[in-house]
Amino acid sequence: MAGGNIGDRAVVLGAGMAGLLAARLLADSYRHVTLVDRDALPDTAQPRRAVPQGPHIHGLLGRGQQVLEELFPGFTRGMASLGVPVGDFGTSLSWYFSGQMIEPSETGLICVSATRPFLENWVRERVRALPGVTLLDRADIVGLTVSGDRVTGVRVQAHGAGGAERLLAADLVVDASGKSSRTPRWLRELRYPEVPEERVKIDLTYTTADFRGPLSIHLTGDRIGLVCVASPRSPRGATLVRTQDRYSLSLYGLLGDRPPTDPDGFLAFARSLPVPEIHAAVAGAQLLDPPVSMRFPANVRRRYERVDRLPEGLLVLGDAACTFNPIYAQGMTVAAIEALVLRDHLRRGHPPRPRAFFRDLAAVVDAPWDMAAGGDLGFPGVRGRRSVAVRMGNFYIPRLQAAAARDARLSAAFLRTAGLVDPPTALMRPNVVSRVLFARRRPGVSMSVQSGGR
Numbered sequence: 001m002a003g004g005n006i007g008d009r010a011v012v013l014g015a016g017m018a019g020l021l022a023a024r025l026l027a028d029s030y031r032h033v034t035l036v037d038r039d040a041l042p043d044t045a046q047p048r049r050a051v052p053q054g055p056h057i058h059g060l061l062g063r064g065q066q067v068l069e070e071l072f073p074g075f076t077r078g079m080a081s082l083g084v085p086v087g088d089f090g091t092s093l094s095w096y097f098s099g100q101m102i103e104p105s106e107t108g109l110i111c112v113s114a115t116r117p118f119l120e121n122w123v124r125e126r127v128r129a130l131p132g133v134t135l136l137d138r139a140d141i142v143g144l145t146v147s148g149d150r151v152t153g154v155r156v157q158a159h160g161a162g163g164a165e166r167l168l169a170a171d172l173v174v175d176a177s178g179k180s181s182r183t184p185r186w187l188r189e190l191r192y193p194e195v196p197e198e199r200v201k202i203d204l205t206y207t208t209a210d211f212r213g214p215l216s217i218h219l220t221g222d223r224i225g226l227v228c229v230a231s232p233r234s235p236r237g238a239t240l241v242r243t244q245d246r247y248s249l250s251l252y253g254l255l256g257d258r259p260p261t262d263p264d265g266f267l268a269f270a271r272s273l274p275v276p277e278i279h280a281a282v283a284g285a286q287l288l289d290p291p292v293s294m295r296f297p298a299n300v301r302r303r304y305e306r307v308d309r310l311p312e313g314l315l316v317l318g319d320a321a322c323t324f325n326p327i328y329a330q331g332m333t334v335a336a337i338e339a340l341v342l343r344d345h346l347r348r349g350h351p352p353r354p355r356a357f358f359r360d361l362a363a364v365v366d367a368p369w370d371m372a373a374g375g376d377l378g379f380p381g382v383r384g385r386r387s388v389a390v391r392m393g394n395f396y397i398p399r400l401q402a403a404a405a406r407d408a409r410l411s412a413a414f415l416r417t418a419g420l421v422d423p424p425t426a427l428m429r430p431n432v433v434s435r436v437l438f439a440r441r442r443p444g445v446s447m448s449v450q451s452g453g454r
């Protein structure tokens, strides 16, 4: 039975992960929920034209898995039954920071290693089946309709057949149209104040290739992959994972360092990494398709909570509100956490009030933003203001990671915070700080860390 305790119609702009999760919750409170997307929305797991990041590895962090399990009970078991590798984040993945592996450790956090199209399709199938939910695909959202200080719907233009424009009336419009969201422009045109924006430019390039197994190193059983995180000492990074039907390797470089798309150049870049196992694993494996590349210019945060006049009936979430450097794998998990903020507001029994919603949204975005944008400021070539907190974080975290090379408790503490389950303050608890400060040297493990970088 569709919800309806709050309103009749909600419209969600964009049927990516953020839009799908928002629709899942809106369906509990609105009689009709329409998800509008410009893409053809397939009923199989295939990459979509309008989601160019789809072919690249999409890790779902620990908190993301927990939220998906809560919103779709049986999620983890269901994915495992379809062949998706599932394991503990601390033992099924090997984590390297500054070229040094941290000690494996049980974190209690579950890694569900699906490709982005596979995960999105699984969620989309379930949202499509909810009572009251309609997916309107191949339709561009071209503007908002407004009456007084209230958004009353959206204008959409169907693709093909003359592209007729139509109005979709709505009590609530949720913009989840991704990083190219036009809401700031629409608000400007409607004479609302400018939405302040923060940017940390990183000029990142991702290049990803898929391989048929088996690989020449052992990645079967519970082993899901290897993560080599870029740092100022070692500014190239990579993730190698096993998914439901392939092995994928994403290589990345920052500040204009671009992993090539020709197979030889791709392998040469892999060979340049501080973790030789990555190149060794794929060097003899069969490429499924030519490598694909994507550039990601900057972390961008739109500060809706700082706008003092906004129309009623309009919310923004997902990448449309904040995009993070993808090397931290936060985007989908933050979208899931933001969906819970939406749920909290819907549970108040009245239509969400934008200013209160954006205030709460900002509170949950702060920590991942500080980790991503703050971590990026550890790279000397990244421009931006380095506050005391940013400097402290970029001094302390590399030392914690170095100490975690022989301290499983530190590994678990770090991965729980990076997984957005525990807050960053958990890493400042006395029992953690003392383990970092009094870490003893072990042969072959360097505790000397250049300042900056995560």
Ligand SMILES: Cc1cc2nc3c(=O)[nH]c(=O)nc-3n(C[C@H](O)[C@H](O)[C@H](O)COP(=O)(O)OP(=O)(O)OC[C@H]3O[C@@H](n4cnc5c(N)ncnc54)[C@H](O)[C@@H]3O)c2cc1C
Residues within 6 Å of the ligand: 013, 014, 015, 016, 017, 018, 019, 036, 037, 038, 039, 050, 051, 053, 056, 057, 058, 059, 060, 061, 139, 140, 141, 142, 176, 177, 178, 179, 180, 181, 206, 294, 296, 317, 318, 319, 320, 326, 328, 329, 330, 331, 332, 333, 335
């Ligand atoms: C290279 C790369 C790797 C990444 N890796 C990870 C990772 O490991 N883990 C992770 O959690 N996140 C990762 N991300 C981020 C992740 O892709 C996003 O944060 C996440 O998908 C949430 O996005 P969204 O739903 O807000 O937007 P999107 O997924 O971009 O979806 C937006 C939707 O809106 C539609 N749309 C846009 N404009 C219009 C319009 N005008 N009219 C109609 N429809 C419109 C689009 O068709 C699309 O379907 C990565 C990103 C990149 C670039």
